[in-house]
Amino acid sequence: MPTSEARRATPRAITAIAALAASALLAGCGIGGTSPSEGAPPGPGGGTAVQTVAPVPPAAEDGPTTMVMVIRHGEKPDGEEPGVDAAGNVDDSSMTRVGWDRAHGLVDLFDPAQGTPKPGLVRPKTIYAAGVTDDGEGQRTRETVDPLADKLGITAETRYGKGQEEELVEHVLAQPGPTLISWQHSQIPIIAEAFPSVTPTPPSEWPDDRFDVVWTFTKTANGWHFDQVPELVLPQDVATVIEDDEDA
Template sequence: MDPATSRRSLLRLLTAGGAVAAVPLAAGCDGRSRNVVGTSASDGESAVGADTVMIIRHGEKPAAKGAPFGVTEDGQVNDGSLTVRGWQRAGALVDLFAPRKGSLRAGLVRPATIYAARPNGDKSLRHSETITPLAAELGQQPKLSYGKGDEAALGKKLASAHGNVLVCWEHSAIPDIVAAMGAVHPKPPAKWAGKRFDVVWVFTRDGKGWRFSQVPQLVLPGDVNSPIS
C-alpha cells in the first residue's frame, strides 16, 4: 500500500463514528466549571469572536520500555510516533474542533490556522500526527515552521496573530509558549501535568492580554472532567 492510500485509509478510520461526549461546560483553573462562551472581556465587550489561541498536548506516546508502542500512519513501529490510543485521540479531535453535526463544545472555536512542532526526522512525529486528521478534515496545511527550542518565537507570533489558532506541542514546553504571549489572567498552571493528554488550554484576547480557561476534551474513555491545577 502506498503512503497516500495508507493515509487516506487511516483518516477514514479515525474520523468515522465521531465518538465524542458532548459536555457543555469548560473548567476554569480554579477547578469550577463555567460556560466560557460569551464571557465578557475586561472592556465590557463580548469575548465571542475575539482572537483565540487553543493549545493541546500531542496524543498518547509509547512506553519507555515495551508496550504500548508508537506506530506511524503507515503501520510501522516508531518510538517517535503516537500509540494506537494516541491515534484514536487524533481522530476524535476532528469532532471536537470541527464537528460535522451540532455545535462546538462551549469554550472552543474552529481553528483557522494549525501549528504543530516540527518533526526531527523520524523523531518527534507525535505533534504533527495528532493534528493530521483535523487538518485533513479542514483542508488545511499545518504550519510546521517552529520546532523544539522555538517556544519563545512561537509565543510572540501568537501574540500578534489574529483569528482562531490551534497549537499542538510538547507538554513540558507549553508554559514557555504561554510566557511569551504576554499578560494572561487568570494565571495558568506553571506546568502541564505529565499524565494529562485530555485538556485544551484556551486563550482569548482580552484588551492587551489574554483571558485563560481550560476545556476538558472528554473524547476517549478515561478522559477526566477536571482542569490541570
C-alpha cells in the same frame, strides 16, 4: 343596464382594488412602511419576534487572532504499547494506537459534523505543530493534528520547534483567525508565559499523564484570559483541569 355614472366608476374601483392588492403584496415581502415586527414569526410565549438588522462586526480573520488553543500531542510509547505510524507500522517516534484514537477524536471536538464546537472552543483557521528536532521529536505533534487539518483542508505550520516557544507565540499573535497549537507538554507552560498579561496565571507544569486538556487564551481589553477545557474524547479522559500541586 348600468348607468353612465356607474360605468365611469368601474375603472376607479378596479384601480383601487389593484392598489390594495399591490400594497398587501409589498407588505408581505417586507417592503414599504411596515415596522420590523410586522410579518415576523411568533416569538417565545406566542408573542411576535422583532426582527432587526444588527451591524455585522468585523470578521475575526480580518485582524490579529483573538483566540489561541493549545493541546498536547497524543499518547506516546510507554514501554508497554509501541508507537505506530499512520499506516500501522511500528515506529517509536509516533503515537500509540490510543494516541491515534485521540487524534481522530479531536476532529469531532474542533469540527463536529453537526453544530459548533463545545463552549470555550472554536474551529481553528490555522494549526501549528512543533517541527522535528535533531533527535526526532515533533513527529507526534504533527500526527495529532493531521486528521483535523485534513478535515479542514489546511496544512499544519511547522516552522517552529521545541525551544522556539517565544518566537512561535510572537508569530501566532500576529496571524488572523482562531489558532490551534499542538506541542510537547513540557514546553506548553513556556508557551503560556510568552503571552502578554495572562490572567488567571496558567499552571507552571503540565503533568506527564495528562493528554486530555485544551488550554485556551482569549484576547481581552487588558491582555489574555486563560482557561482550560477538558477534551473528553476518549473513555479514559477526565473532566478535571490541570492545577499546580500547591493549588490541588
